[in-house]
Amino acid sequence: MSGTLAPVLGEATVQELRDALRGELLLPGDEGYEEAKGLWNGAHDDVEPAMIARCTGAADVIAALGFARAHDLTVAVRGGGHSIAGLSTVDGGMVIDLGPMRNVRVDPAARIAYVGPGAVWGDVDHEAQQFGLATTGGLVSTTGVAGFTLGGGIGWLMRQYGLAADNLVGADVVTADGRLAHASKTENPELFWGLRGGGGNFGIVTSFELALHPVGPTVYAGPLFLPGDSAGDLLRFFRDWAPNQPDAITAAISLATAPPLPVIPEEWHGKKVAIVIAVTAGPVEDGEALVRELRGVAEPVADLIGPMPYTFIQSLLDPLWPKGINAYFKGTHLAGLSDETIDSFVELHQNAPGPQCEIHVHQMGGAVGRVGADETAYPERSMPYVINVVTGTADPAELDANREWARAVVASAQADETGRRYVNFLSEPADAEDAYGEATYRRLVALKDEYDPTNVFRLNQNIKPSA
Ligand SMILES: Cc1cc2nc3c(=O)[nH]c(=O)nc-3n(C[C@H](O)[C@H](O)[C@H](O)COP(=O)(O)OP(=O)(O)OC[C@H]3O[C@@H](n4cnc5c(N)ncnc54)[C@H](O)[C@@H]3O)c2cc1C
Numbered sequence: 001m002s003g004t005l006a007p008v009l010g011e012a013t014v015q016e017l018r019d020a021l022r023g024e025l026l027l028p029g030d031e032g033y034e035e036a037k038g039l040w041n042g043a044h045d046d047v048e049p050a051m052i053a054r055c056t057g058a059a060d061v062i063a064a065l066g067f068a069r070a071h072d073l074t075v076a077v078r079g080g081g082h083s084i085a086g087l088s089t090v091d092g093g094m095v096i097d098l099g100p101m102r103n104v105r106v107d108p109a110a111r112i113a114y115v116g117p118g119a120v121w122g123d124v125d126h127e128a129q130q131f132g133l134a135t136t137g138g139l140v141s142t143t144g145v146a147g148f149t150l151g152g153g154i155g156w157l158m159r160q161y162g163l164a165a166d167n168l169v170g171a172d173v174v175t176a177d178g179r180l181a182h183a184s185k186t187e188n189p190e191l192f193w194g195l196r197g198g199g200g201n202f203g204i205v206t207s208f209e210l211a212l213h214p215v216g217p218t219v220y221a222g223p224l225f226l227p228g229d230s231a232g233d234l235l236r237f238f239r240d241w242a243p244n245q246p247d248a249i250t251a252a253i254s255l256a257t258a259p260p261l262p263v264i265p266e267e268w269h270g271k272k273v274a275i276v277i278a279v280t281a282g283p284v285e286d287g288e289a290l291v292r293e294l295r296g297v298a299e300p301v302a303d304l305i306g307p308m309p310y311t312f313i314q315s316l317l318d319p320l321w322p323k324g325i326n327a328y329f330k331g332t333h334l335a336g337l338s339d340e341t342i343d344s345f346v347e348l349h350q351n352a353p354g355p356q357c358e359i360h361v362h363q364m365g366g367a368v369g370r371v372g373a374d375e376t377a378y379p380e381r382s383m384p385y386v387i388n389v390v391t392g393t394a395d396p397a398e399l400d401a402n403r404e405w406a407r408a409v410v411a412s413a414q415a416d417e418t419g420r421r422y423v424n425f426l427s428e429p430a431d432a433e434d435a436y437g438e439a440t441y442r443r444l445v446a447l448k449d450e451y452d453p454t455n456v457f458r459l460n461q462n463i464k465p466s467a
Contacts (some may be wrong), residue, residue: 052097054097079118087460101206104124113127121314122315124137128212135164136162151424156313163371171183172205193443196376199423225304228272234297246366253361257272287307333379334413353401354402364386447463453467
């Protein structure tokens, strides 16, 4: 046996855990360790966990957690591994890797998906679309259901059907003391409240129950590419258009650089573009009317909006954001889009340090805004826009410049910020009190005191227990 932990813990001790698990236990030097340790964000490739427990079920999770606590190992919980901040890995500690628990079972009559905590959105869409069903998932199909849903979950169906967290109807949770609890509206309701927006602070979710809705299989959707110099006009149009739309459409703007794709005219490759991506959730024949006004802003570089499989729009961006890219994201909630903010976005778009430095402006409202402020732990509901500044590069040497740029974009919108933030769009551990706001944060702390008073689950956007 190899591994740096063996001399500290003793081979027999490590063997005890191996014997207790159905899944693999990987230590540095073990075959498969290098592949298993990597997160989606390559910026965290230098992190070396002491052990990775590849769990196959709740029993493995309970065994691994008990072992980590008995031997004082810091625990990192991993679902899909898309944490941009690198919170699902840990130097010298234990990764409880739920990756093998990827099963999705759909009950089409009840319109519920039972989803393993290692599943990614592509897994859910694949199973649910078989029955013409879907729920709000991510813009990239390789993102994990677990962290995404626990943090909130912004996606193309949200204005019709709410955030991913709003569609969580039940969950199995392994608590810090190794119990298995079920949370729903009627069982452990306060825990259920906290799981919908409060992140992985209260336990390890081993099964998600998600409400499904009729969607597709064909939807009217896609991106519309406009010249970069129409970015200001597009943002000004979007500011007035977005808050007045029916729930059936969810759109976002991306100020980006045109990728070298055959669907975009070659002379535009590598040039600045202002993209609007729109997805309509209802009947395909209603789609054209819903996007018509978007088409009038400027002469398009490429208009790719039309009928397409729902699974296609759900994976459209996947090739641009592969595993291993060095990423930095930063987001915030906006109460409005002032002329000053728009002007600074336009300028920073033109001065972006790399081709994968993008400013995303999400249209919120609709079903997201109708959920009561105290119904879930998601920080707020009234903001009309959420921005996410996303950067990626193959060259780690470019990370610093990208980081500075992303911070500058968010800082330039400060006058329009609501003060709250979406924890899943932050690349560094945040001030959670600030992100959630005082009232929600206080309630989250009380829940943390009850379920995790010693902060076993601290590798997340952390709610600190009061003791
Ligand atoms: C390419 C890309 C695209 C994205 N697109 C979107 C988007 O469209 N909309 C959006 O809202 N967000 C998006 N995000 C952000 C995404 O929501 C977060 O990164 C989310 O945390 C990913 O979940 P995961 O399970 O893959 O992450 P992980 O890295 O596995 O975990 C993230 C956090 O959740 C905790 N956690 C994971 N599983 C569990 C569990 N079972 N129980 C308890 N805690 C757990 C971890 O400990 C960690 O703190 C995107 C991220 C990336 C990298």
